[in-house]
Structure formats: structure tokens, C-alpha cells
Amino acid sequence: KAGVTQTPRYLIKTRGQQVTLSCSPISGHRSVSWYQQTPGQGLQFLFEYFSETQRNKGNFPGRFSGRQFSNSRSEMNVSTLELGDSALYLCASSLETGANYGYTFGSGTRLTVV
Amino acid sequence: AQSVTQPDIHITVSEGASLELRCNYSYGATPYLFWYVQSPGQGLQLLLKYFSGDTLVQGIKGFEAEFKRSQSSFNLRKPSVHWSDAAEYFCAVGAQTGYSTLTFGKGTMLLVSP
Numbered sequence: 001k002a003g004v005t006q007t008p009r010y011l012i013k014t015r016g017q018q019v020t021l022s023c024s025p026i027s028g029h030r031s032v033s034w035y036q037q038t039p040g041q042g043l044q045f046l047f048e049y050f051s052e053t054q055r056n057k058g059n060f061p062g063r064f065s066g067r068q069f070s071n072s073r074s075e076m077n078v079s080t081l082e083l084g085d086s087a088l089y090l091c092a093s094s095l096e097t098g099a100n101y102g103y104t105f106g107s108g109t110r111l112t113v114v
Numbered sequence: 115a116q117s118v119t120q121p122d123i124h125i126t127v128s129e130g131a132s133l134e135l136r137c138n139y140s141y142g143a144t145p146y147l148f149w150y151v152q153s154p155g156q157g158l159q160l161l162l163k164y165f166s167g168d169t170l171v172q173g174i175k176g177f178e179a180e181f182k183r184s185q186s187s188f189n190l191r192k193p194s195v196h197w198s199d200a201a202e203y204f205c206a207v208g209a210q211t212g213y214s215t216l217t218f219g220k221g222t223m224l225l226v227s228p
Contacts, residue, residue, distance in 0.1 A: 004157070033215060043204065043218040056215055090157055092216075099146045099208025099216060100165055105157035 002027065004093050004106035012112045018079040021109045025072050025093030031055075032074040033103065034066060037088040046089075049074050050097040081113045116141040116207045120219035127195045128227050135190040135222050137205030146208040147188040148216065149179055153201045161203075164188060175199070200226045 005024040013019050025032050033056075034046040045058035049068035066076040072093075078085055088110050092103035117140040127133050139145060146165055150158040162173025169181040179190045188205060202223050206216040 006157075035218075042220040045215045045217070048215060058215070092158075102148075102160065102163060103216060104160070105150075107155075107157040110155075 004091055004104050006089075006091050006106035006109050008109060009107065010110045010112075012114060013081050015081055015083060015113055017081050018077060019081060019111060020075055020077045021089055021091075021111070023074045023076075023091030023093075023106060025074070025091075026104055029093035029095050029104075030072055031094040031097045031101070032068055032072065033092045033094070034074070034076050035090045035092065036060075037090055037108070038086075043090070046076065048097065055097055078111075083113050085111065086113045087111060116145065116209060116217045118205050118207050118217055118219035120203075120205055120222050122222045123220070124223045124225065126225040126227055129197050130194050133190075133192045133195045133199070133224070135203050135205075135224070137188045137190065137219060138186050139188060139205070139207045140186065141207055141209065143209075144183070147179075147181060148206040148208070149173065149177070149188075149190045150204045150206060150218075151201050152204065152221075158204065161190070195224075195226055197226045197228070200224055 007022045031050045033048040035043050037043045048056040052068045063079045068074045088108045090108045091106045094101045119138045148163045149161040152158050161177050164181045202221045204221045205219045208216045
């Protein structure tokens with residue numbers, strides 16, 4: 001069974017640009033969550049999508065957005081990039097929404113903003 | 115709101131020695147509790163989880179954790195550490211009701227000395 005796939009693995013962008021990250025969940029999983037990981041703030045929740053609907057959102061500015069497609073694949077977008085957006089972005093998939101279903105994480109996308 | 119504290123940022127253990135990583139959580143009811151491990155440049159791998167029942171849970175790679183409600187703790191233990199256990203360990207809490215995300219601690223970096 002394939003795991004959670006995140007593409008690309010690495011990205012370098014310039015301040016002010018926008019970026020789109022992709023996440024393919026485990027087959028059959030309908031929930032996708034996104035987390036930002038930085039050395040200073042640790043792992044912070046961005047948002048969760050379930051059945052193409054955003055179910056939960058963390059405390060991030062509107063520059064961070066996402067969506068989920070009918071096949072459960074998800075994308076997140078960051079517009080007007082800032083240096084502080086440099087981070088490892090992790091996607092996690094779950095069978096259903098709710099912590100009791102557990103989360104399987106991808107290897108992440110390392111975004112560097114210069 | 116739920117929160118997790120991992121008091122130790124770094125821990126160094128000799129190979130073959132026992133290990134205990136501390137985790138304290140704050141949540142109004144019984145939470146779901148998780149331990150994840152992250153190797154450099156990788157995503158998070160689930161070690162074990164507690165949902166209910168037996169307060170001592172066994173996980174992969176010889177790890178176990180004990181849920182102590184009176185102390186709001188969920189400490190991770192391993193009787194004999196191997197050099198390959200060197201990684202960062204994260205404790206996480208999730209709510210048992212409603213839509214739930216995982217709230218992570220800041221992590222404990224485990225170093226294994228020969």
C-alpha cells in the first residue's frame with residue numbers, strides 16, 4: 001500500500017512569489033491535514049480537508065489556502081511568500097476525520113524562501 | 115484548548131541504556147495521545163497511540179508509553195536504546211470529540227552515545 005506522497009520534496013522560491021504543494025493520501029483515506037514545521041514554532045496545524053470541505057483551520061494568515069479534490073488529493077497554496085514561510089510542510093492523511101483514526105504523514109516538502 | 119509540553123529539548127543516552135522521554139498534556143477530558151518519531155529530513159512515523167483501556171501501550175521498535183491521568187502525562191520508554199533510535203520524538207494530543215486536529219509538543223531530540 002503506497003504511503004502519503006508529497007511533491008515536490010524541495011522548493012526554492014523568491015519573496016513575493018506564490019507556491020503550490022501537493023499531497024496524495026493513502027488510497028481510501030478521505031481526510032488530509034497540513035502542518036507547518038519550523039525550528040522555532042515546531043509543528044503547527046494549518047488546515048484539514050475532508051470530502052473536499054475544509055473542516056478545520058489553524059491560526060495562519062489568509063495567504064495560506066488549500067483545497068481537496070474528489071479523489072482526496074489535496075493542494076495547499078501560499079501566496080506572496082515571505083522569508084518566514086520557509087519551513088517543512090507536512091501532509092497527513094487519515095481514513096476519516098477525527099483524531100481516533102490516526103494520521104499517516106508524508107515526508108514533507110521543504111520550502112525555502114529567498 | 116489542548117496543549118503538550120515536552121520538558122526536555124535534548125537528551126543523550128548511552129547505547130544499551132534505558133530511555134524515558136517526558137510528555138505532559140493539558141486537556142479537559144481524556145484525550146487521544148500519540149508519540150511520533152522523525153528522522154532528519156523525513157516525515158513523522160507513528161510509534162504508538164493511546165485511545166482508552168490499558169494505560170500501558172506497546173508500540174513499534176520496542177517502545178512503550180504509560181498514560182497517567184493523575185499526572186496528565188504520557189511518557190515514552192524503551193529498556194535498551196540502539197544507535198538507530200537517534201531522532202526527534204514528538205508527543206501529540208487529540209480531542210475525543212468533534213473535529214479534531216493533533217497538537218504537538220516541541221519535540222525532544224535524542225542523541226545516542228557509543
